Amino acid sequence: MVPSLSQEEFELFRHLIKKHVGISFSRTKMATLQRKLASRLSHLGLDSYHAYYQYLLRNKEGGWELRQLINTITVDQTAFFRHAKQFELLTNIVFPQIATQKKTTKKLRIWSAGCATGEEAYSIAMVVNENFEKGGSWDIKILATDIDTEDLKFAYKGLYARNCVEPVPSEYLKRYFKKGIGNDAGFYLVRKALRKNILFRRLNFMRSRSPFKSPVDIIFCRNVMIYFDAEIKKKLVDSFFHILERDGFLCLGASESLIGIDERFSLVGHSTYQKKG
Ligand SMILES: C[S@@+](CC[C@H](N)C(=O)[O-])C[C@H]1O[C@@H](n2cnc3c(N)ncnc32)[C@H](O)[C@@H]1O
Structure with a gap:
């Protein structure tokens, strides 16, 4: 009992x-x-x-x-292409802006902060690959962090059941996943070519300093701060402000906003904010 x-x-x-x-x-x-x-x-x-x-x-x-x-x-609920409208906004507004701003350095840095079992980071990697790699030699790195070590192990493996990959567009599924065989039948494994751009690491927002040496273009911190009180949210968003590039972007979860938290960002749409330059 x-x-x-x-x-x-x-x-x-x-x-x-x-x-x-x-x-x-x-x-x-x-x-x-x-x-x-x-x-x-x-x-x-x-x-x-x-x-x-x-x-x-x-x-x-x-x-x-x-x-x-x-x-x-910790609550690790997540999904591939969660908050689909935000992914459309990335393709239509955010990526074109970054592509122009970074056309000489061709360097792109993204942080999936609170990545849970990895679906968010792999979704980001797919859309980034579609939008940047076609154009040539971009230096792309995606850091995916979480406090939960079991989730990170799962994320690193990149093996997902069929029902989990349902939100992945069929052409992406063919391009970026391999169908599991033997013991992995009924599962889909993320291809190495996609995984190589992502670094999975444990990071606790309450303890760690910035994991970056240079500024970051986009931070995803979606459905994480809903569990924190206003004071912790403010501190975390302040640290994101300092980690981001001038004009960098902060993507929050669909039900989250920065109202009353930080005024140094402007709303682009669909819970996506841009640091005011
Ligand atoms: C609901 S999931 C969100 C996953 C993904 N970002 C999404 O929106 O689908 C929240 C994640 O935040 C992580 N988290 C909670 N507190 C944290 C902390 N102090 N430092 C780092 N990660 C934390 C949890 O382990 C969990 O995986």
Whole structure:
């Protein structure tokens, strides 16, 4: 039987999670948190939330169990070509602007920040390939990061079930995926040629500094900040502002906006913002 989480224990974990991950668990999510913590308790053979809390405190920052807890509490819901209108806007407005601005350096840097199991980063890589590679020798790098180590392993593999690749246009599916065989039958594997432009790395927004040496053209941070409170959102968007190129773009999730968060960006459309030069 799952032990029940007291109000005091809930507050302890809520504080710990917010400090390490940024995610704010509201009181209405107490049952969800209890279920997630209980799975870790049972895995470790512990019989109380207090014992688990003490166990976590004894683990150093970045310790194995803290990572397991983080993997358990993060929400990794995602999809290929999620928020399709934004991908159209990239092709019609964002890429042509960048192609003009960068026509001499031909260098393109993109960050998928909070990439979950990789569908977002591969979708970006496909549209980038369609829009830039045809024109010749662009130096393209896509950094895809997440705090969840299990999601990153999955993303790196690039093997997706048939129902997951349904939103991928059929010509892209042929060009960028291989049909799995043997044990992988019914799955689709991202081709190496597409994967080579993407670097998957663990990064915690609450701990890490910018992973870039030079400015970035587009940052995707979609459906990540919805779990953070206003103060953390502001700090994160401020760091994106400094990481972006002059006139760089910030793509948020369909239900997200920068209203009340940061006025140094203007809305281009479909939750896509441009840094004011
Ligand atoms: C709902 S998914 C969004 C995936 C993708 N961006 C999309 O829109 O389809 C949110 C992701 O944010 C990641 N995340 C949450 N807190 C984070 C943090 N502090 N640092 C880095 N990633 C975090 C989660 O692990 C999860 O994979």
